[in-house]
Amino acid sequence: MLNIYYGDMPDVIRNTDVFFDNVYKDQWITKPLSRDMIRDVDKSEVFDARAIISPIFGIMSPEKLSGGVKTLILIDNDPAHVFNASNCGDNCAKWLLKIAEKKKVVINLRHFMNFGKGEFKIKVLNTGKVVKNAHDLIYEAGRYV
Amino acid sequence: MCHVEVSNRNVVYRLDLHKRITLVRGNSGTGKTALYEMMNDYTDFPTDSGINVSGDKPCAALSYWYWEHQLRRLHDCVVFLGEPQYYMELEELAEAMLRTDNYYVLYTRENLPVFPEDDVEVCEMKANGREHWLTAVSSERK
Incomplete structure (x- = not known):
């Protein structure tokens, strides 16, 4: 399940862009889920762990991925840290829910991300309450951001 | 209003800034970070960077560590900032x-x-191939 702490949170990795560049592992890039996220968000194809084919930049290294995709890959692969997911646009919201389908995921949000109109399951760590739709999420978390 | 264009071999950014403070939001993968990184390189090496910058005013990127020093020297410019949350002294x-x-x-x-509402415009970065531009979202900051 996706667990979100809204607002200031201690010991969060805020600059996910720089953190990713210095810690990512090759196998993170070639995982099927990473390939899908890179294709959807950055419109790019993973050729191998060190080469991604972008329609804008041509063949590029993973360091050139968007801040949003870097953050998603970190959240999926590095459970030892909590990451600032406000580096992700709304087009990353469905992927956050996907990553958290089969494991506990904790993220920090400093803005109100749009998780869509459908049903979902998110625990707001500020209050401990689990919410199942956007309306309840706004009610529960709106005051913290 | 202020118009600036920033380009290199891969991308072109044509930006119309209507207010003194432009907050850029929007989806991931639209080139926001790439623009800031280009402006960082251009600020450090205006000619040697190979980045083309033109428009109504000179442009520069603000450094996390030396912003006070930089702001004392920058006048009538367009100044690009990364995520302002990283600046410890935001106010x-x-x-x-x-x-x-x-x-x-x-x-x-x-x-x-911390910014007066009248001075702020919220925009989204849009991209079509190598072309990038800003569109206003609303006057609200949420």
């Missing part, structure tokens, strides 16, 4: 920004109540 920074005559482009999805 101090905002006050210093408002004392200048510069335009500012900030990348953030957070609300920044």
Whole structure:
């Protein structure tokens, strides 16, 4: 399940862009889920762990991925840290829910991300309450951001 | 209004800034970080970077560590900031920004109540191939 702490949170990795560049592992890039996220968000194809084919930049290294995709890959692969997911646009919201389908995921949000109109399951760590739709999420978390 | 264009071999950014503070939001993968990184390189090496910058005003990127020193020297410019949450003295920074005559482009999805609403426009970065531009979202900051 996706667990979100809204607002200031201690010991969060805020600059996910720089953190990713210095810690990512090759196998993170070639995982099927990473390939899908890179294709959807950055419109790019993973050729191998060190080469991604972008329609804008041509063949590029993973360091050139968007801040949003870097953050998603970190959240999926590095459970030892909590990451600032406000580096992700709304087009990353469905992927956050996907990553958290089969494991506990904790993220920090400093803005109100749009998780869509459908049903979902998110625990707001500020209050401990689990919410199942956007309306309840706004009610529960709106005051913290 | 202020118009600036930033380009290299891969991308072109054509930006119309209507207010002194432009908050840039929007989906991931639209080139926000790439623009800030280009402006960082251009600020460090204006000619040697190979980055083309043109428009109504000179442009520069603000450094996390030396912003106070930089702001004392930048006048009537367009100044690009990365995620302002990283600046430890955010209110101090905002006050210093408002004392200048510069335009500012900030990348953030957070609300920044330190800026007067009348001075702020919220925009999204849009992209089509190598072309990038800003579109206004609303006058609200949320």
